Amino acid sequence: MPGGRLTQEDRRLIATWLKDGLGYAEIARRLGRPTSTISREVARNSGRSGYRAEEANRVTGERARRRKPQPRTVPVVENGYGRDPEAVRAFETDFAEMIVATGLPRMTARVLACLAVSDDGVLTASELTRRLQVSPASISNAVAYLEAQAMLKRERDGRREQYVIDEEMPQRVWAESVRANQEWVKISRQGAEVLGVGTPAGARLDDLSRFHARINEVMHDDRVAVFAGDALTVLTALLHAGRGLSLPALASALDWSSDRVSAALRVAEEHPHIAGPVWVDSHAGEYRAVPLVERLTAGQLAALGRPRG
Secondary structure (H helix, E strand, C coil), X not given: CCCCCCCXXXXXXXXXXXXXXXXXXXXXXXXXXXHHHHHHHHHHCEECCEECHHHHHHXXXXXXXXXXXXXXXXXXXXXXXXXXXXXXXXXXXXXXXXXXXXXXXHHHHHHHHHHHCCCCCEEEHHHHHHHHCCCHHHHHHHHHHHHHCCCCEEEEECCEEEEECCCCHHHHHHHHHHHHHHHHHHHHHHHHHHHCCCCHHHHHHHHHHHHHHHHHHHHHHHHHHHHHHHHHHHHHHHHHHCCCEEHHHHHHXXXXXXXXXXXXXXXXXXXXXXXXXEEEEEECCEEEEEECHHHCCHHHHHHHCCCCC
């Protein structure tokens, strides 16, 4: 094959043509190879008796076997939980392949999967480079993409930069998805107005804006399900505290960000069916979980010793 390795048949022909008195250029032309390839081949594999095709084939085979790279054993992220390293490695590969199938670039998927199987969910650039056996530039590009999609965040640990996926990652990704969809609604509506809804192109963009507007409605409805668990956790914390707590105090007690606590409180307030017989009362910057006494009749309240109101 032109441009590939010389085959045993190539070497046999070289030996025959050399005996016939052909020059390197003519042999190269007949084989479809550069003249330099033929000259190097002959110089490397010639002895007192001239070019030796069989010896050249044997030596080349041995050289190729010596140069054959050994399979690299990819290290598994340390865990200390007694897991099977091979099972972890296989799962990480499968997870990355699934992410690739959803449309993410392969290196981005590998970085995300690597972080996901790390118990702390925290790795530095050097740790990712060593773990995935790729260049720092590859890690940097993948991290930039994941950060733009809210799939990880950067933190400083002294002079080192760490990349983190934590329990708030799903909420951040969801919020970013909602924001991106709203941009689709906005730009497609703008296009419909510019082009005119009475034209084919304008009508197409109008349909697109309506489509994404509907998706937005569904996403806002589903957002309730995403944050329902957080809402119940916040209500439980308030009930357990038995007193009013400010948003910073709640965030500190739960070890959550203020945005996460705020979103959970908003869902609890706007969707009382999630909270059940409890509702959130806010006053003077503090939040308190109180029973929804409207569920009880006056007689029930009297029997319980707590008058309505």
